[in-house]
Structure formats: structure tokens, C-alpha cells
Amino acid sequence: xxxxxxxxxxxxxxxxxxxxxxxxxxxxxxxxxxxxxxxxxxxxxxxxxxxxxxxxxxxxxxxxxxxxxxxxxxxxxxxxxxxxxxxxxxxxxxxxxxxxxxxxxxxxxxxxxxxxxxxxxxxxxxxxxxxxxxxxxxxxxxxxxxxxxxxxxxxxxxxxxxxxxxxxxxxxxxxxxxxxxxxxxxxxxxxxxxxxxxxxxxxxxxxxxxxxxxxxxxxxxxxxxxxxxxxxxxxxxxxxxxxxxxxxxxxxxxxxxxxxxxx
Amino acid sequence: xxxxxxxxxxxxxxxxxxxxxxxxxxxxxxxxxxxxxxxxxxxxxxxxxxxxxxxxxxxxxxxxxxxxxxxxxxxxxxxxxxxxxxxxxxxxxxxxxxxxxxxxxxxxxxxxxxxxxxxxxxxxxxxxxxxxxxxxxxxxxxxxxxxxxxxxxxxxxxxxxxxxxxxxxxxxxxxxxxxxxxxxxxxxxxxxxxxxxxxxxxxxxxxxxxxxxxxxxxxxxxxxxxxxxxxxxxxxxxxxxxxxxxxxxxxxxxxxxxxxxxx
Numbered sequence: 001x002x003x004x005x006x007x008x009x010x011x012x013x014x015x016x017x018x019x020x021x022x023x024x025x026x027x028x029x030x031x032x033x034x035x036x037x038x039x040x041x042x043x044x045x046x047x048x049x050x051x052x053x054x055x056x057x058x059x060x061x062x063x064x065x066x067x068x069x070x071x072x073x074x075x076x077x078x079x080x081x082x083x084x085x086x087x088x089x090x091x092x093x094x095x096x097x098x099x100x101x102x103x104x105x106x107x108x109x110x111x112x113x114x115x116x117x118x119x120x121x122x123x124x125x126x127x128x129x130x131x132x133x134x135x136x137x138x139x140x141x142x143x144x145x146x147x148x149x150x151x152x153x154x155x156x157x158x159x160x161x162x163x164x165x166x167x168x169x170x171x172x173x174x175x176x177x178x179x180x181x182x183x184x185x186x187x188x189x190x191x192x193x194x195x196x197x198x199x200x201x202x203x204x205x206x207x208x209x210x211x212x213x214x215x216x217x218x219x220x221x222x223x224x225x226x227x228x229x230x231x232x233x234x235x236x237x238x239x240x241x242x243x244x245x246x247x248x249x250x251x252x253x254x255x256x257x258x259x260x261x262x263x
Numbered sequence: 264x265x266x267x268x269x270x271x272x273x274x275x276x277x278x279x280x281x282x283x284x285x286x287x288x289x290x291x292x293x294x295x296x297x298x299x300x301x302x303x304x305x306x307x308x309x310x311x312x313x314x315x316x317x318x319x320x321x322x323x324x325x326x327x328x329x330x331x332x333x334x335x336x337x338x339x340x341x342x343x344x345x346x347x348x349x350x351x352x353x354x355x356x357x358x359x360x361x362x363x364x365x366x367x368x369x370x371x372x373x374x375x376x377x378x379x380x381x382x383x384x385x386x387x388x389x390x391x392x393x394x395x396x397x398x399x400x401x402x403x404x405x406x407x408x409x410x411x412x413x414x415x416x417x418x419x420x421x422x423x424x425x426x427x428x429x430x431x432x433x434x435x436x437x438x439x440x441x442x443x444x445x446x447x448x449x450x451x452x453x454x455x456x457x458x459x460x461x462x463x464x465x466x467x468x469x470x471x472x473x474x475x476x477x478x479x480x481x482x483x484x485x486x487x488x489x490x491x492x493x494x495x496x497x498x499x500x501x502x503x504x505x506x507x508x509x510x511x512x513x514x515x516x517x518x519x520x521x522x523x524x525x526x
Contacts, residue, residue, distance in 0.1 A: 016470070020470060023469070023470075029390075063467070064467045064469075065466060065467050066467075082464070087515070087517065088517055090517075091517055091518065091519045091520055092520045096458075097458050097460070097492070097496075098496060099458070099460050099490070099492060099496070100460055103460060103462075127292075192519075193519065194518065194519045195359075195360050195362070195516060195517065195518050195519070196516065196517045197360070197362050197363055197366060197514065197515075197516050197517075198514060198515040198516070198517065199366075199512050199513070199514050200463060200485065200512065200513040200514070201345070201508065201512055202465050202483050202484065202485040202506065202508030202511070202513075203328060203483065203508050203509075204326070204327045204328050204481050204483060206286070206327075207279070207283060207286075218467050220465050220466065220467060220483030220508065221465065222463065222465040222485070227362070229360070229362060233360075233361060233362070243465070245464065245465030245466050245483065246466075248465070249462050249463065249464055250462070250463040250465075251460065251461060251462050251463070252350070252460075252461040252515055253458060253459065253460050253461070254350065254351055254353075254354055254458065254459045254460075254461065255354065255457065255458050256354045256455075256456065256457045256458070257354055257355045
């Protein structure tokens with residue numbers, strides 16, 4: 001904690017001082033992932049405050065996504081087992097750097113059992129999707145909606161939109177896994193993607209996302225939108241992935257491109 | 264809204280049905296950014312419920328970061344003016360695609376007044392930073408801490424860490440803007456970065472971040488960590504950026520790399 005926040009907590013209400021002290025212990029590893037917090041009775045005694053104040057402090061940490069209540073046992077430090085979400089893998093299966101290799105390995109889903117549910121629909125997409133696909137009003141899209149689980153826990157939602165007129169006759173319309181990938185099917189149809197633009201937004205989940213992803217309190221999501229373009233600049237796919245913050249780290253590797261000049 | 268969530272809201276408590284209806288109107292643009300929501304009295308009458316229920320529904324939207332209370336005038340749809348955070352600009356000033364060009368332009372800070380505050384410190388960095396810089400226990404780092412404002416609003420926090428032994432004698436130690444960039448200084452010192460690994464985490468802010476970034480309720484942050492490596496694989500810089508979700512979109516462009524095989 002820096003000097004500024006230490007000063008502030010001196011003036012802060014008691015419940016904030018308690019939650020700040022616990023937060024600090026979680027941050028520095030004194031209370032590691034999975035550890036049980038001191039009980040309400042412990043905290044009441046230690047700080048000489050009422051049960052209500054202690055509950056407010058603990059509620060603070062629950063809302064911040066740091067702590068999980070497991071009644072009647074007590075409160076526990078939330079486990080984060082982030083898995084790497086690596087959009088670049090789409091165009092480059094193998095990382096180019098040893099650093100990325102090591103990073104992916106460290107945050108892999110090794111030994112965990114993946115599963116997914118696929119559903120295909122024909123829709124008039126929301127305006128933000130239609131705009132990215134450059135669809136005219138009324139033009140339809142095919143969407144492949146997937147929920148992915150690991151060890152029975154929902155990991156992310158992934159919806160891929162395609163202009164209906166180019167994929168209508170293809171296996172993209174079948175609600176099954178495409179082993180060689182939808183990108184390869186697009187390429188076979190004459191629409192190979194050569195560039196993509198990724199956008200990452202950070203926000204609170206919608207009630208529907210909370211339900212489908214079984215999100216706990218204080219769990220924001222990353223909202224990743226990838227638009228893929230052919231060499232002619234035609235957008236042929238928009239993939240929207242909703243990534244619970246407690247289960248993912250989004251990662252990219254970059255290379256210096258000397259053709260751009262001195263720096 | 265899909266069929267599943269429609270069914271759910273049929274069983275949902277009244278306050279959730281109200282907040283869901285308002286959420287829907289915000290999502291589809293019936294209530295655009297900056298618009299005032301119906302007043303508490305309006306909602307009380309329209310739904311035939313008590314004031315407490317209406318307040319709970321509005322509180323829901325505030326906590327989700329969708330609505331801002333501006334007492335005594337009422338509740339307003341939150342404005343999101345996301346600016347592009349484009350880590351690749353570090354190694355490649357100009358986007359390679361027309362799509363990225365257009366995207367950056369659309370989400371630029373045009374006409375808004377930037378300002379920053381820089382502070383330099385010598386620290387024993389937190390374990391996660393020390394690990395990325397491959398520092399031995401006790402080895403020190405120099406950190407340049409920046410807060411960036413736009414139009415008087417704090418936009419993000421950016422802390423860059425360097426192994427102290429390589430930057431000790433350089434202008435990186437001076438709390439001033441480096442026009443040609445700290446990366447160029449590193450290069451002059453013989454530590455040109457040629458690759459970087461980016462990690463994006465999504466989480467709720469700490470109390471300190473809430474304070475420094477003046478975050479409203481329901482505003483998660485993106486926590487972006489960039490580690491830069493020399494050609495020899497030595498990490499020479501770790502830049503940590505805290506990006507309020509309501510003010511940023513993180514963006515990358517990608518290119519297909521055919522040397523990787525068929526897909």
C-alpha cells in the first residue's frame with residue numbers, strides 16, 4: 001500500500017479499514033488462494049467492533065470478487081486459475097517466442113476436461129455486429145453459438161457470425177464441431193481471412209451472462225470482438241467471446257517491426 | 264433477449280423485471296447514452312410497485328455500470344467514450360490495415376486535452392513484477408509511474424518498471440516526459456526490445472484505483488501487463504497499465520502467417 005492510501009484508511013470507516021487489511025493480506029499472499037479468512041467472531045474480537053461492521057467488510061471483499069462465502073464454513077480467498085485466451089493462435093498455431101511458449105504452458109488447461117455445446121441460428125444481428133460485417137439492413141447472418149466448459153465449469157461463451165449468403169450451403173450451418181475450423185471452411189469457400197481486428201471491452205456481465213457462465217459476485221467480463229477480413233478487405237466473420245475475469249488472461253505477443261523507422 | 268432469459272424473467276422478482284426492461288432499452292438504444300431514465304415516480308406508477316422496489320431496480324443498473332445517479336435530477340444512461348489503447352503502436356506507429364486506421368480514428372481522443380503526471384521511484388517490486396523482470400530477491404527496479412488525464416478526467420494509470428542496474432545513469436530516472444520514448448532510451452543503452460508479451464486481466468478495481476481513477480460503481484478495470492524482451496530474451500521493461508472499462512477499448516490487429524501451414 002502506498003503512503004496515500006495508508007493516510008486515507010486512517011480516516012476511513014472501520015469496515016473499510018478491516019476490508020483493506022484483509023485485502024492487503026490477500027495481495028501479499030499471507031492469505032493465499034483457497035485459504036479460509038478469520039471467522040466473523042475472530043474479526044469481531046480482533047477489531048472490537050460489532051458483527052454488522054465485520055459483515056460489511058467481508059461483503060466488500062465478496063463484491064470485489066476477492067472472497068467467496070461458503071456457508072456455513074466461512075469465507076475463502078477466491079481461486080483464480082486463469083487460462084490463456086490467445087487470439088493469435090487462430091493465425092499462428094505456434095507462438096514465435098520462447099516466452100509465450102512458457103506462458104501458455106503455465107496457464108494451460110492441462111489435464112482439465114473440455115466440453116462444448118454448439119447451436120446454429122439464422123439471425124438479423126444486433127447493429128454493432130451488422131456494422132462490423134457491413135450488412136445492409138435486413139441482411140441475415142448465420143451464428144454459431146458455443147458454450148465451453150472445463151471440468152464441468154462454464155469457461156466462456158463464443159458466438160461467431162458469418163454473412164448468411166456466403167455460408168448458407170456449407171458445414172458452418174451444422175451444429176457440430178468443425179475439426180479443421182470454421183476459418184478453413186471459409187477459405188475453401190473462397191474467403192480466406194488474412195487480417196483481423198480485435199477489440200477488448202471490459203464491463204460487468206449481463207444477467208444472462210451471469211446465469212450462463214455461473215458468475216459469482218464481483219466478476220467482470222472481458223468482451224472480445226474479432227473481425228476477420230479477406231485480402232480484399234471484406235469482413236467475413238465476427239467472433240464475440242465473453243471471458244469471465246476470474247478464469248482468463250488474454251495474451252498477445254508482439255514483434256518489433258523495423259520497417260517503420262528508427263524506433 | 265433470448266427465449267431462455269425471457270422465461271427466467273417471468274419468474275424473477277419484480278425489481279429484476281424492471282431493471283431487465285430498462286437494461287433492454289439501453290441495449291437497443293431506446294434509451295441512448297446520456298438520456299434520462301423515467302423517474303422513480305414514473306416507474307412506481309407504471310409497474311404498480313413501491314418506491315423501494317424501484318430503487319432496487321435502479322441500484323441494480325448502477326452496480327452494473329449502466330446508469331449514473333445525478334441527484335436530485337435523476338438517473339442517466341452512462342456515456343461510454345472509449346479511447347483505443349493500442350499496445351502495438353509501441354512497435355509499429357502506423358496500423359497496417361485500413362480497418363485499424365478507421366477504428367482508431369473513430370475512437371480517438373481528437374480535440375481532447377491530454378495531460379500526465381510522472382513520478383520516478385526506486386523500489387523492490389512486487390513478486391509478480393520481479394518474476395517477469397527475472398530479478399533476484401533484493402534486486403531493485405526503477406519505476407516510472409504515470410497518471411494520464413483527458414479533459415481533466417483521469418484516463419489510466421501506467422507504471423513502467425526497469426532493472427535498476429541498466430537504467431541508473433539514464434534519463435529514465437528523471438520525472439519528465441521522454442519525447443522519443445523510454446524504449447528508445449533503452450535501445451541507446453544497448454537493450455533494444457524486439458519482442459513483447461502482453462497479458463490482459465479483467466477484475467474489479469482496488470480502493471486505491473477507485474480513488475486515483477475516480478471510478479464510479481460497477482466499473483471494472485483491464486489490467487494490462489506488457490513485458491519487453493531484447494533479442495537475447497532478456498526482459499528489460501514491464502509496463503503495467505490500469506484501464507477503466509468505461510473509458511477504453513484495447514485493440515490489436517493480426518495478420519495471417521502462411522509459413523505456419525495450411526490453416
